[in-house]
Amino acid sequence: MTAFNFELFKTDGNARRGRVTTAHGTFETPNFMATATAATVKAMNVDSVRATGAELAICNTYHLMLRPTAERVADLGGLHKFMNWSGPIVTDSGGFQVMSLSKLRELNEEGVTFRSHVDGSSHKLTPERSMEIQNLLDSDITMCLDECTPHPATHEQAASSMQMSMRWAERCRKAFVKREGYGLFGIIQGGVYEDLRTESVEKLSALKLEGFGIGGLAVGEGQEEMFRVLDFTLPLLAPEKPRYLMGVGTPSDIVGAVMRGIDMFDCVMPTRAGRTGRGYTHRGTLNIRNARHADDPRPLDERCTCQTCKDYSRAYLHHLFRTEEILGAMLLTQHNLHVYQNLMKGLRDAIAGETLEDFVKTFHEEQALGDITAL
Amino acid sequence: MTAFNFELFKTDGNARRGRVTTAHGTFETPNFMATATAATVKAMNVDSVRATGAELAICNTYHLMLRPTAERVADLGGLHKFMNWSGPIVTDSGGFQVMSLSKLRELNEEGVTFRSHVDGSSHKLTPERSMEIQNLLDSDITMCLDECTPHPATHEQAASSMQMSMRWAERCRKAFVKREGYGLFGIIQGGVYEDLRTESVEKLSALKLEGFGIGGLAVGEGQEEMFRVLDFTLPLLAPEKPRYLMGVGTPSDIVGAVMRGIDMFDCVMPTRAGRTGRGYTHRGTLNIRNARHADDPRPLDERCTCQTCKDYSRAYLHHLFRTEEILGAMLLTQHNLHVYQNLMKGLRDAIAGETLEDFVKTFHEEQALGDITAL
Numbered sequence: 001m002t003a004f005n006f007e008l009f010k011t012d013g014n015a016r017r018g019r020v021t022t023a024h025g026t027f028e029t030p031n032f033m034a035t036a037t038a039a040t041v042k043a044m045n046v047d048s049v050r051a052t053g054a055e056l057a058i059c060n061t062y063h064l065m066l067r068p069t070a071e072r073v074a075d076l077g078g079l080h081k082f083m084n085w086s087g088p089i090v091t092d093s094g095g096f097q098v099m100s101l102s103k104l105r106e107l108n109e110e111g112v113t114f115r116s117h118v119d120g121s122s123h124k125l126t127p128e129r130s131m132e133i134q135n136l137l138d139s140d141i142t143m144c145l146d147e148c149t150p151h152p153a154t155h156e157q158a159a160s161s162m163q164m165s166m167r168w169a170e171r172c173r174k175a176f177v178k179r180e181g182y183g184l185f186g187i188i189q190g191g192v193y194e195d196l197r198t199e200s201v202e203k204l205s206a207l208k209l210e211g212f213g214i215g216g217l218a219v220g221e222g223q224e225e226m227f228r229v230l231d232f233t234l235p236l237l238a239p240e241k242p243r244y245l246m247g248v249g250t251p252s253d254i255v256g257a258v259m260r261g262i263d264m265f266d267c268v269m270p271t272r273a274g275r276t277g278r279g280y281t282h283r284g285t286l287n288i289r290n291a292r293h294a295d296d297p298r299p300l301d302e303r304c305t306c307q308t309c310k311d312y313s314r315a316y317l318h319h320l321f322r323t324e325e326i327l328g329a330m331l332l333t334q335h336n337l338h339v340y341q342n343l344m345k346g347l348r349d350a351i352a353g354e355t356l357e358d359f360v361k362t363f364h365e366e367q368a369l370g371d372i373t374a375l
Numbered sequence: 376m377t378a379f380n381f382e383l384f385k386t387d388g389n390a391r392r393g394r395v396t397t398a399h400g401t402f403e404t405p406n407f408m409a410t411a412t413a414a415t416v417k418a419m420n421v422d423s424v425r426a427t428g429a430e431l432a433i434c435n436t437y438h439l440m441l442r443p444t445a446e447r448v449a450d451l452g453g454l455h456k457f458m459n460w461s462g463p464i465v466t467d468s469g470g471f472q473v474m475s476l477s478k479l480r481e482l483n484e485e486g487v488t489f490r491s492h493v494d495g496s497s498h499k500l501t502p503e504r505s506m507e508i509q510n511l512l513d514s515d516i517t518m519c520l521d522e523c524t525p526h527p528a529t530h531e532q533a534a535s536s537m538q539m540s541m542r543w544a545e546r547c548r549k550a551f552v553k554r555e556g557y558g559l560f561g562i563i564q565g566g567v568y569e570d571l572r573t574e575s576v577e578k579l580s581a582l583k584l585e586g587f588g589i590g591g592l593a594v595g596e597g598q599e600e601m602f603r604v605l606d607f608t609l610p611l612l613a614p615e616k617p618r619y620l621m622g623v624g625t626p627s628d629i630v631g632a633v634m635r636g637i638d639m640f641d642c643v644m645p646t647r648a649g650r651t652g653r654g655y656t657h658r659g660t661l662n663i664r665n666a667r668h669a670d671d672p673r674p675l676d677e678r679c680t681c682q683t684c685k686d687y688s689r690a691y692l693h694h695l696f697r698t699e700e701i702l703g704a705m706l707l708t709q710h711n712l713h714v715y716q717n718l719m720k721g722l723r724d725a726i727a728g729e730t731l732e733d734f735v736k737t738f739h740e741e742q743a744l745g746d747i748t749a750l
Contacts, residue, residue, distance in 0.1 A: 039694065043701040045423075046686070068669065068694045076672055076690050084686040275701075294443065297451055311421070311459045315451050319414065319443045326418040326650075326701060 004140075004183040004210050006242045006263075010352050014234065014261040017351040020242055022088040022140035023181025024080060027055035029242060029263040030351075032254065032344045033090060034337065035271050038063045039073075039083040042271050043329040044337070046084050051307065052334060053341035057085050058266045061094035061133050062101065065123065066116050070136035078138030090266070091139035092246070093130045093172075093187075096148045096215075107147065109164065127171035135177050143213055143246075144172040146187040151219045158191030165189045166203040173207045183210030185244060191216060192225055194232045201236040211242040214262070218248045227256050234261045251280065251343055252367065255360055258347050270340045274333030277321045281339070283369045288332065292374040293318040302372075306338035307331075379515075379558040379585050381617045381638075385727050389609065389636040392726040395617055397463040397515035398556025399455060402430035404617060404638040405726075407629065407719045408465060409712065410646050413438045414448075414458040417646050418704040419712070421459050426682065427709060428716035433465040433641045434458075436508050437472035440498065441491050445511035453513030465641070466514035467621070468505045468547075468562075471523045471590075482522065484539065502546035510552050518588055518621075519547040521562040526594040533566030540564045541578040548582045558585030560619060566591060567600055569607045576611040586617040589637070593623045602631050609636045626655065626718055627742065630735055633722050645715045649708030652696045656714070658744045663707065667749040668693040677747075681713035682706075 005021040006029075018029040034041045034054040041049045041057070049057075059079060064070060076082050079089055095112070098105055102114035102123075111126030130145040146165035149158050169186045176184045186204035190196030204212065214233065217226045230245070237243055244264035245257050254265055270280065277289045281301035286293075288300075299309035300317065308317075308331040320328030343363075350359035377396055381404075385392040393404040409416045409429040416424045416432070424432075434454060439445060451457050454464055470487070473480055477489035477498075486501030505520040521540035524533050544561045551559045561579035565571030579587065589608065592601045605620070612618060619639035620632050629640055645655065652664040656676035661668075663675070674684035675692065683692075683706040695703030718738075725734035 038698045038700060039691075040700045040702040043705075045682075045702065045705060048420075063698075067698055068690070072670060072690070075670065076688060082688070082691055082694075084691075295447060295450065307420075313451060313457070315443070315447070316414075316457055316459075319457075323413045323438075323442055325413060325415045326704060327415040327420065329701060330418075330420060330705070 002181045004181050006211070006240065008239060010354075012351040012354045012356040013259065015258050015347070015351045015356050016239075016261055016263055017348055018242070018263060020088070020263075021181070022183070023179070024086060024088045024140050025055075027088055028348055030254075030258045030344055030347050031056055031264050032340050033058040033264065033266040035266055035268050036083065036085070037268075038067070039079060041333075041337075043275060043326070043333045044271075048307075048330075048334050049337070052337040053345060054337065056088050056090065056264075058090040058092065059083075059137065059139065060097060061091050061130060061137070062097035062125075064091075064137060065094060065125075065133050066118055066121075070133040074136040074138070080138060088140040089138075090141040090244075091134045091137055091143065093143040093145040094125050094133070095130070095145050096247075098125055099148060109167070111145070127168040128175040131172055131175035131177070140182055141211070142176060142182070142184045144169045144184065144186050144209075146189060146215055148219065149189050149191050149216045151191065151216070151221050153191045155193055155196070158189075158193055158196050162189040162191070162196050162200050166200060169204060169207060173209065185209055185211040185213045187213035187215040187246070188233060189216045192221060192229055197229065197233045198236060201233065205238065209241075211244060212237055213244045213246050215246050217245065218253070223253055223256065226253070227260065230257060230260045230262070251340070252364075254343065255347065255363055258351075259356065259360060270336035271333050274336045275329040277328070277332065279317075279332055280336050281371060282366045283371050284367050286371040288314065288317045288328075289321050296375055298372070298375070300335055301339070304335065304338065304342070306335050308335040308338075377556045379556050381586070381615065383614060385729075387726040387729045387731040388634065390633050390722070390726045390731050391614075391636055391638055392723055393617070393638060395463075395638075396556070397558070398554070399461060399463045399515050400430075402463055403723055405629075405633045405719055405722050406431055406639050407715050408433040408639065408641040410641055410643050411458065411460070412643075413442070414454060416708075416712075418650060418701070418708045419646075423682075423705075423709050424712070427712040428720060429712065431463050431465065431639075432460050433467065434512065434514065435472060436466050436469035436505060436512070437476065437500075439466075439512060440469060440500075440508050441493055445508040449511040449513070455513060463515040464513075465516040465619075466509045466512055466518065468518040468520040469500050469508070470505070470520050471622075473500055474523060484542070486520070502543040503550040506547055506550035506552070515557055516586070517551060517557070517559045519544045519559065519561050519584075521564060521590055523594065524564050524566050524591045526566065526591070526596045528566045530566075530568055530571070533564075533568055533571050537564040537566070537571050537575050541575060544579060544582060548584065560584055560586040560588045562588035562590040562621070563608060564591045567596060567604055572604065572608045573611060576608065580613065584616075586619060587612055588619045588621050590621050592620065593628070598628055598631065601628070602635065605632060605635045605637070626715070627739075629718065630722065630738055633726075634731065634735060645711035646708050649711045650704040652703070652707065654692075654707055655711050656746060657741045658746050659742050661746040663689065663692045663703075664696050665693075671750055673747070673750070675710055676714070679710065679713065679717070681710050683710040683713075
C-alpha cells in the first residue's frame with residue numbers, strides 16, 4: 001500500500017506546485033476536483049471526465065447517505081467501483097448540505113438531526129457517524145464534520161460555531177479509521193476574524209491531520225474579503241500539508257487563491273453552468289442560448305482543444321439548448337470542465353516555470369476582453 | 376462521387392443480407408438506424424453512437440424545419456457537419472409529425488398547412504417544399520412526403536389517402552434534385568388492404584425511385600396484422616431495391632420483418648426506453664427503477680459487451696434513475712442501442728451463414744425466459 005503523502009515541488013511567491021499521493025493514485029496540485037455529488041459528474045461519463053484532465057473527484061456524504069446509502073455502496077465494493085472512478089476521491093462531511101438542503105434540522109453539541117429533503121425520513125449525523133459513512137464509501141480524503149459558519153456572523157457567533165467545529169474535529173480524529181493511503185482533513189472556520197481563524201488553525205494543527213480544508217468562505221463575503229482571510233490564514237499553515245479551499249470558485253477566484261497558496265479546489269460552477277447554457281472561455285463567459293449564436297459556425301472558444309470545440313459550432317450548441325436536448329448539457333459541461341482543468345494546468349506550469357506573475361496578468365487581460373463579437 | 380447503390384449479397388428464405396452505398400459511405404443491411412430527430416441522438420454523443428455499431432442516422436424534417444430551420448443548417452454546411460455525423464443520413468418527409476404533433480393542421484391536395492407545436496408559427500409543407508428542405512439538409516436518403524393513413528381506416532378512406540400520397544410521390548420525384556450518391560424513397564401506403572398496397576407498389580415502381588419505404592404500419596394494427604401486410608406486400612417489390620419499414624419496432628417486430636425481407640428499420644423505442652428506465656436484454660425487458668435492482672452488482676445483461684454492462688452494475692443504474700441523474704439516461708440509451716445493433720449483427724450473420732431459422736428460434740426462446748431473478 002502507498003502512504004498518504006504530499007510533495008511540494010516548487011513555489012513561486014506563495015503559490016505551490018505539488019503532488020498528493022493516495023491509496024487510489026496521485027493528483028497534481030494546484031488541482032480542481034470533478035464534482036460528483038451523487039456518485040456521478042452530472043451529464044458526463046467517466047471517460048469524458050478523464051478527457052478533461054480531471055484526476056480527483058469529490059462526492060457528497062449527505063446525498064449518498066440518503067441515496068443509495070453508505071452501507072449499500074460498501075456492500076457493492078465502495079465508491080470507486082460503484083461509480084467506475086479508479087482515481088482518488090474526496091468526500092465532504094455532509095455538514096454543509098445538512099444545513100442548506102435538509103428540513104427541520106436541529107444542531108447541538110452531539111451532532112445534527114434532520115429530515116431528508118427527498119422523502120422526509122429522519123437522520124442523525126454526528127462526527128462519528130460522518131467518519132463511519134466516509135469510511136464505508138471508501139473515500140481517499142475524508143473531511144471532518146463541521147458547521148459552516150454563515151455570513152455575516154458576529155465575532156461571538158463565529159467563535160462559538162468554530163469552537164464547536166474544533167471539538168467535532170477532535171472527535172473525528174478519534175473516530176477516523178487510519179488506513180495506509182487514506183487521509184483526514186480538518187476544516188478551518190472562524191468567519192472573517194483573524195483571531196478566530198488563528199485559533200482554529202492552532203487547534204487543527206495539534207490534531208496532526210493529513211491536510212487542511214478552509215471552510216466558511218465563498219458564502220457571500222465577496223472575493224476581496226475572501227482573499228483577505230486567505231492572506232492572514234495561509235501563512236499559519238504548515239507548508240508540508242495540502243490546503244483545500246472548499247466550494248471555490250470562479251476562474252478568477254481560483255487564480256487569486258492559487259497565488260496565495262491554495263492547492264485544491266472544488267466547485268459546482270462549471271458543471272452547473274454547463275447544464276444551464278453558460279460557457280466559459282478565455283475571454284470570460286457567454287450564454288449559448290443568446291440569439292447571436294444561432295448562425296455562428298465558430299466553436300465556443302477557438303483556442304480550446306476540447307472535443308466540443310473540435311467538433312461542434314456555437315450554432316449547434318445553441319440549437320441543442322433551444323430544443324432542450326440532453327447533448328447540449330453533455331457538450332457544454334465537457335467544455336467547461338476542460339476550461340477549468342486547462343486553467344489548472346496553466347497555473348501548475350507557470351508555478352513550475354516561475355512565470356506565474358505573467359500568467360496571471362495575461363489571464364486577467366484576456367478575461368476582460370469579453371466574448372468574441374457575433375459574426 | 377459514388378453512385379447510390381444496393382448490393383444484395385445473400386438471401387436465407389425471404390431474408391436479405393446486403394449493403395447500401397451512399398454519398399456519405401455505406402451501411403450493411405438489415406440495418407437499424409440511430410434516431411437523431413433534432414440532429415442529435417438523445418442523450419448520446421457521436422462517439423458513443425458509433426460504439427454501438429450504428430452506421431446510419433435518421434433525422435426529422437418536421438422538427439428541423441422549425442428549429443434550427445433547413446436554411447440555417449444549409450448555411451452551416453449541411454446536417455453531417457452540423458451534427459458531426461460523417462456517415463449516411465436518412466430524413467423523413469415530415470408528414471408523419473405534422474399530423475401527430477402540430478396544431479390546427481389543414482391537409483389538401485396541395486399539401487399541409489399547420490402551426491408549430493413550439494411557438495404556434497404558421498408553416499406549409501408540400502411535396503416540393505419537403506424535397507427542398509431535405510435537399511438543404513443534405514440527407515443521403517430523402518423520403519417522399521406522404522399521408523400516413525391512420526388505423527383503423529375503411530377501404531375507401533385508405534384508398535383515397537393512398538392515392539393522394541401517390542400523386543404526391545410523383546411531385547416529389549419531379550422536385551427531387553438528383554445527385555450522385557443520393558436517393559429518393561417512395562412510401563407504400565394502403566392500410567391493411569392487399570389491393571391498395573398492390574396499387575401503391577405499382578405506382579411507386581413506375582417512378583423508378585432508389586428504394587421503398589413501407590408506411591402506415593405499427594400504428595395500432597398489431598404485430599400479426601403487420602406481418603400479414605408485409606407477407607403480401609414484399610413479394611411485389613423489385614428485389615434490387617432496399618426496403619425500409621418505417622417506425623418499427625420491438626426486437627420481435629424486427630426479427631419477423633427481417634425474415635419477411637425488410638432491409639432497414641428506425642424506431643424511437645431503444646432511445647426513449649433508455650431515458651425512462653426500460654432496458655432491453657436477451658431475456659426481454661426490465662425496469663431499472665424497480666427496487667429489486669437496488670443491491671444487484673450484476674450488469675444489465677451479463678452477455679452484453681457494451682460499455683455500460685462492462686463498467687456498471689444494475690445497482691448503480693438504479694441509483695442514477697432514482698436520483699434523476701442524466702448519466703442514467705446516457706448509459707441506458709447506450710446499452711439499448713447496443714442491444715439493437717447487436718441483434719441486427721446477429722441477423723446479418725445468420726442470413727449470411729444461412730442459419731436464420733436457428734437464430735430466430737433461439738431469439739424467441741431466450742426472450743421468453745424473462746429477466747434474471749433478483750439476487
